[in-house]
Amino acid sequence: xxxxxxxFTDTSVxxxxxxxxxxxxxxxxxxxxxxxxxxxxxxxxxxxxxDSWRHVAFIEQSRPIRREREQAGPEGGLDGLDVLGELxxxxxxxxxxxxxxxxxxxxxDGQEGVEGWLMSSDVCKHCTHAACLDVCPTxxxxxxxxxxxxxxxxxxxxxxYCVPAxxxxxxxxxxxxxxxxxxxxxxxxxLGGLEPACAKACPTDSIQxxxxxxxxxxxxxxxxxxxxxxxxxxxxxxxxxDDGVGGDGAFFLLLDDPEVYGxxxxxxxxxxxxxxxxxxxAGAALSLAGAVAVSFATAGRGRGWRR
Amino acid sequence: MAAVRRGEEAMVxxxxxxxxxxxxxIKSPVWHEPHMPVYLYLGGLSGTASTMAAAARIAGNDxxxxxxxxxxxxxxxxxxxFLVAELGRPERFLNxxxxxxxxxxxxxxxxxxxVHSGLTALAAASALGPVLPPSPVTAVLRAPAVASVxxxxxxxxxxxxxxxxxxxxxxxxxxxxxxxxxxxxxxxxELPFLFAGSALASAGAAGMLATPHxxxxxxxxxxxxxxxxxxxxxxxMERRLGLVGEPYRQGKAGRRMRLARALTVGxxxxxxxxxxxxxxxxxxxxxLTAGALCxxxxxxxxxxxxxxxxxxxxxxxxxxxxxxxxxxxxxGP
Numbered sequence: 001x002x003x004x005x006x007x008f009t010d011t012s013v014x015x016x017x018x019x020x021x022x023x024x025x026x027x028x029x030x031x032x033x034x035x036x037x038x039x040x041x042x043x044x045x046x047x048x049x050x051d052s053w054r055h056v057a058f059i060e061q062s063r064p065i066r067r068e069r070e071q072a073g074p075e076g077g078l079d080g081l082d083v084l085g086e087l088x089x090x091x092x093x094x095x096x097x098x099x100x101x102x103x104x105x106x107x108x109d110g111q112e113g114v115e116g117w118l119m120s121s122d123v124c125k126h127c128t129h130a131a132c133l134d135v136c137p138t139x140x141x142x143x144x145x146x147x148x149x150x151x152x153x154x155x156x157x158x159x160x161y162c163v164p165a166x167x168x169x170x171x172x173x174x175x176x177x178x179x180x181x182x183x184x185x186x187x188x189x190x191l192g193g194l195e196p197a198c199a200k201a202c203p204t205d206s207i208q209x210x211x212x213x214x215x216x217x218x219x220x221x222x223x224x225x226x227x228x229x230x231x232x233x234x235x236x237x238x239x240x241x242d243d244g245v246g247g248d249g250a251f252f253l254l255l256d257d258p259e260v261y262g263x264x265x266x267x268x269x270x271x272x273x274x275x276x277x278x279x280x281x282a283g284a285a286l287s288l289a290g291a292v293a294v295s296f297a298t299a300g301r302g303r304g305w306r307r
Numbered sequence: 308m309a310a311v312r313r314g315e316e317a318m319v320x321x322x323x324x325x326x327x328x329x330x331x332x333i334k335s336p337v338w339h340e341p342h343m344p345v346y347l348y349l350g351g352l353s354g355t356a357s358t359m360a361a362a363a364r365i366a367g368n369d370x371x372x373x374x375x376x377x378x379x380x381x382x383x384x385x386x387x388x389f390l391v392a393e394l395g396r397p398e399r400f401l402n403x404x405x406x407x408x409x410x411x412x413x414x415x416x417x418x419x420x421x422v423h424s425g426l427t428a429l430a431a432a433s434a435l436g437p438v439l440p441p442s443p444v445t446a447v448l449r450a451p452a453v454a455s456v457x458x459x460x461x462x463x464x465x466x467x468x469x470x471x472x473x474x475x476x477x478x479x480x481x482x483x484x485x486x487x488x489x490x491x492x493x494x495x496x497e498l499p500f501l502f503a504g505s506a507l508a509s510a511g512a513a514g515m516l517a518t519p520h521x522x523x524x525x526x527x528x529x530x531x532x533x534x535x536x537x538x539x540x541x542x543x544m545e546r547r548l549g550l551v552g553e554p555y556r557q558g559k560a561g562r563r564m565r566l567a568r569a570l571t572v573g574x575x576x577x578x579x580x581x582x583x584x585x586x587x588x589x590x591x592x593x594x595l596t597a598g599a600l601c602x603x604x605x606x607x608x609x610x611x612x613x614x615x616x617x618x619x620x621x622x623x624x625x626x627x628x629x630x631x632x633x634x635x636x637x638x639g640p
Contacts, residue, residue, distance in 0.1 A: 158395015
């Protein structure tokens with residue numbers, strides 16, 4: 001097997017341009033996912049799905065922040081803000097914070113609600129322990145030589161089991177087609193020695209592609225730097241090989257809790273508990289056989305068919 | 308803005324959580340109605356009916372054995388039909404047997420169903436051969452070469468279903484539990500007993516409805532026992548799950564689960580008091596069958612509701628993290 005490849009999505013430099021969504025659609029010929037006005041910030045894609053393999057989340061945060069940033073310490077209110085927030089979001093209330101930066105010394109009373117922007121390009125996590133792959137009954141889902149998880153469209157029979165199995169809600173069935181689809185980390189491009197379309201198109205290098213080990217090391221440095229700059233809520237998500245999915249092949253640097261971005265805070269590969277599930281089912285099966293035997297034993301002795 | 312919402316129920320005081328505009332985190336099961344729930348019912352019915360057929364064979368109750376064999380074969384065949392119809396690409400259903408994959412309950416279930424439906428078909432053919440009116444099929448079954456081995460083969464098949472039958476009736480619990488759907492996954496202890504009880508009630512009901520009263524006593528006993536097990540398992544499940552079990556109590560799924568329980572309890576009680584009354588026996592069998600079906604529809608709906616609200620995904624995971632006990636898996640391959 002070749003080196004395990006991955007994505008490191010550094011959301012602190014995401015500008016929400018959606019170039020990744022477009023590049024993915026174009027390269028992979030992913031059909032439209034309906035044109036729904038969701039009234040959720042700048043996001044009408046909504047979520048990952050059979051027809052959305054990259055999804056840029058937009059979170060406009062409005063929260064009171066403290067002026068005394070130093071006194072508040074690193075846990076102070078600025079932690080939800082990304083670099084763009086410092087320019088003052090387009091919808092900053094009354095523009096009162098001005099170009100000086102929200103919560104900066106220029107703030108009038110330091111208690112204003114301030115607009116902060118969180119943007120993050122979500123994608124299939126290509127889990128180390130991938131539930132979709134585990135539960136697929138046809139072998140359509142497989143692990144590639146790059147350590148990624150890919151659906152073979154000519155094998156998938158559309159049973160739909162992978163869909164509720166994914167702890168991140170990534171893979172989905174395309175109903176008009178009947179099969180399941182998701183990000184392939186551009187398996188075809190990787191085979192040709194190219195980086196995936198989304199990473200290639202990302203103008204700020206928020207999406208970085210490379211050997212997973214290198215990406216993890218780089219991400220550790222980056223998150224340390226951000227914390228050193230006072231971004232106490234900066235954290236890596238999916239980078240720990242000891243987490244509930246054995247670490248993600250596509251992991252993230254987030255600036256707030258994962259659930260704010262629509263990510264599960266502590267995902268588990270469902271098949272971790274499969275041995276226990278089979279034990280309970282075997283116990284129930286034995287009980288069932290015993291119950292049938294009891295039914296015949298009790299009914300046979302009383303009134304009934306023996307006469 | 309990240310939505311912060313408070314749980315509606317007083318009994319879950321700490322269900323405050325953050326989410327992305329209240330959107331679901333996991334995907335809802337894509338399985339359709341009636342295919343999926345009806346398959347779950349038929350698979351359970353067939354599995355337990357074949358087990359009853361084996362017990363009836365041992366006890367020498369030939370009339371009930373005939374009913375049970377036919378029920379098991381029809382249930383397995385019809386169930387397989389619903390399963391194929393549920394696929395996004397039904398023409399590729401044989402891909403299910405492309406691999407033998409222990410990590411996939413659906414793969415295990417497909418193999419189980421393939422073996423079980425073959426065994427039950429053989430068992431039913433051997434029982435029906437002598438009793439059906441003459442036809443091209445019975446001509447084959449009564450041909451000397453076939454007729455000489457068919458009874459023994461049928462009996463062997465029935466005895467083999469003592470292994471496949473109870474698993475057919477309970478593996479569906481693993482099928483549901485082995486997902487990220489909180490209401491299903493967290494219920495993996497009780498669900499097998501819920502399915503087992505429901506299957507026992509279903510097969511008992513079918514036996515009561517299609518067997519003369521004098522020979523149907525074991526079926527009635529099974530129906531009553533099944534109704535008790537299903538009701539108790541369901542109650543224990545909802546009690547233990549707490550917040551995650553909410554979908555079983557609320558909304559459309561809650562209504563279905565309550566209706567299922569009323570039908571099952573009512574059918575079970577009727578089976579006790581029906582005596583020789585054909586009307587009461589018929590009502591009891593119908594109520595138990597409807598209850599078992601309703602349970603399956605309720606389970607699917609509860610899974611959908613559980614997946615649709617991010618509360619059930621976020622709150623337990625956040626509690627785990629806040630308690631300093633993040634999830635982990637044993638070291639990978």
